Amino acid sequence: xxxxxxxxxxxxxxxxxxxxxxxxxxxxxxxxxxxxxxxxxxxxxxxxxxxxxxxxxxxxxxxxxxxxxxxxxxxxxxxxxxxxxxxxxxxxxxxxxxxxxxxxxxxxxxxxxxxxxxxxxxxxxxxxxxxxxxxxxxxxxxxxxxxxxxxxxxxxxxxxxxxxxxxxxxxxxxxxxxxxxxxxxxxxxxxxxxxxxxxxxxxxxxxxxxxxxxxxxxxxxxxxxxxxxxxxxxxxxxxxxxxxxxxxxxxxxxxxxxxxxxxxxxxxxxxxxxxxxxxxxxxxxxxxxxxxxxxxxxxxxxxxxxxxxxx
Numbered sequence: 001x002x003x004x005x006x007x008x009x010x011x012x013x014x015x016x017x018x019x020x021x022x023x024x025x026x027x028x029x030x031x032x033x034x035x036x037x038x039x040x041x042x043x044x045x046x047x048x049x050x051x052x053x054x055x056x057x058x059x060x061x062x063x064x065x066x067x068x069x070x071x072x073x074x075x076x077x078x079x080x081x082x083x084x085x086x087x088x089x090x091x092x093x094x095x096x097x098x099x100x101x102x103x104x105x106x107x108x109x110x111x112x113x114x115x116x117x118x119x120x121x122x123x124x125x126x127x128x129x130x131x132x133x134x135x136x137x138x139x140x141x142x143x144x145x146x147x148x149x150x151x152x153x154x155x156x157x158x159x160x161x162x163x164x165x166x167x168x169x170x171x172x173x174x175x176x177x178x179x180x181x182x183x184x185x186x187x188x189x190x191x192x193x194x195x196x197x198x199x200x201x202x203x204x205x206x207x208x209x210x211x212x213x214x215x216x217x218x219x220x221x222x223x224x225x226x227x228x229x230x231x232x233x234x235x236x237x238x239x240x241x242x243x244x245x246x247x248x249x250x251x252x253x254x255x256x257x258x259x260x261x262x263x264x265x266x267x268x269x270x271x272x273x274x275x276x277x278x279x280x281x282x283x284x285x286x287x288x289x290x291x292x293x294x295x296x297x298x299x300x301x302x303x304x305x306x307x308x309x310x311x
Contacts, residue, residue, distance in 0.1 A: 229284030
């Protein structure tokens with residue numbers, strides 16, 4: 001082989017093509033396919049987040065095609081690694097794959113970087129958070145992330161807490177649609193879009209938040225949930241997919257049914273109770289440090305590599 005290795009691994013669709021090429025060349029070395037989010041599942045769920053724009057429809061078409069490459073790689077791989085039991089089940093079902101070769105190894109968080117810290121007053125002032133409560137969202141602006149639910153929830157929240165700001169970190173094809181929806185709902189003054197933030201800035205932004213909200217209708221795991229909990233922030237999310245494996249309901253955050261009203265009530269319950277926020281935040285930090293630190297996740301992957309090499 002041109003590239004000498006004991007085990008080959010791929011995390012992306014382009015990498016899956018590499019694995020498939022190795023298979024066709026008849027390589028005897030084991031190869032691992034790591035699936036962070038099952039593309040066929042994301043494709044199915046993408047139609048539940050409201051009427052898609054042309055860009056979103058095009059993205060969905062591409063996702064469908066890429067899911068076929070992911071399926072082919074799954075059938076060829078020696079072992080498949082995925083980030084949650086939920087995703088493992090989807091791979092088995094949607095790709096008709098032997099579940100005996102699937103291993104669950106969740107994504108991790110650098111708990112030395114993502115840790116509790118005093119909020120930056122300079123950053124809070126720059127994004128308009130002076131003396132205001134902050135609900136933070138971090139993620140791509142795509143249908144499955146469920147931003148319309150958060151906007152509809154905000155309509156209820158600001159009636160009780162009119163000094164609440166919703167900070168959206170991330171970009172994507174739905175941004176213009178979301179901005180227009182905010183104008184229609186008369187909520188523009190309560191939302192700020194920061195666009196994509198450099199990873200080095202994320203811990204500071206998490207530490208400026210009072211509550212982290214992720215209204216996704218589909219998640220393989222939800223790494224932003226882990227980052228928020230690592231910085232000792234209580235989280236609110238929909239009880240879907242792999243989310244329930246990344247959050248301890250009523251201990252590190254609140255999981256609710258996919259409903260803007262239930263989302264609003266959960267967020268308001270936390271905004272109203274500083275003591276609960278602090279208690280859940282502390283528990284979240286402990287939960288992530290114990291189960292999702294990079295050291296722990298690295299050891300899980302080493303076990304997979306050893307197993308693959310021995311097959």
